[in-house]
Amino acid sequence: MTHRSQATDVLPETFKRLVALNSHIGREADEHGVDHRVLELVKTRASQVNGCGYCTDLHAHDALAAGVTQRQLNVLAAWRETELFSEQERAALALAEAMSRLSQTQEVADDVWDTAAKAFTDEQLAVVVWAAGLIQTFNAINVAIHRPLPAER
Numbered sequence: 514m515t516h517r518s519q520a521t522d523v524l525p526e527t528f529k530r531l532v533a534l535n536s537h538i539g540r541e542a543d544e545h546g547v548d549h550r551v552l553e554l555v556k557t558r559a560s561q562v563n564g565c566g567y568c569t570d571l572h573a574h575d576a577l578a579a580g581v582t583q584r585q586l587n588v589l590a591a592w593r594e595t596e597l598f599s600e601q602e603r604a605a606l607a608l609a610e611a612m613s614r615l616s617q618t619q620e621v622a623d624d625v626w627d628t629a630a631k632a633f634t635d636e637q638l639a640v641v642v643w644a645a646g647l648i649q650t651f652n653a654i655n656v657a658i659h660r661p662l663p664a665e666r
Contacts, residue, residue: 535647541643550579553576553579558613559648566662567655567660605632607625608642613645
């Protein structure tokens with residue numbers, strides 16, 4: 514693999530602002546009653562879809578810490594085929610996948626949006642949308658720079 518400069522290190526203040534936005538979204542989740550398990554499932558699944566090993570590893574670890582079960586993580590790529598996820602988790606996962614595939618679809622289908630809108634309040638849905646949107650940015654940067662996995666998590 515070709516060595517690439519680490520944009521996160523070259524412009525550290527910009528990276529810190531993204532990390533700060535992620536923290537802010539976490540505080541908004543707390544304020545509006547969005548379970549952090551939902552956010553970590555969204556981040557993990559979007560990272561899988563986007564092929565970001567760094568973020569998949571990071572958010573799977575964070576998902577476990579937030580209370581997601583190992584079994585849920587084991588089947589996350591096939592979540593629709595299981596009964597292991599709540600209505601909110603399923604709505605958030607479908608939305609995250611749709612947002613991760615915009616380059617192919619150019620839309621988030623109305624049924625996906627409507628299901629999420631029924632599962633969350635407006636504020637909660639906004640938190641999920643922001644979390645799913647921000648992870649897309651982290652995924653794109655990390656894939657572009659071939660960000661390596663840490664030796665251990």
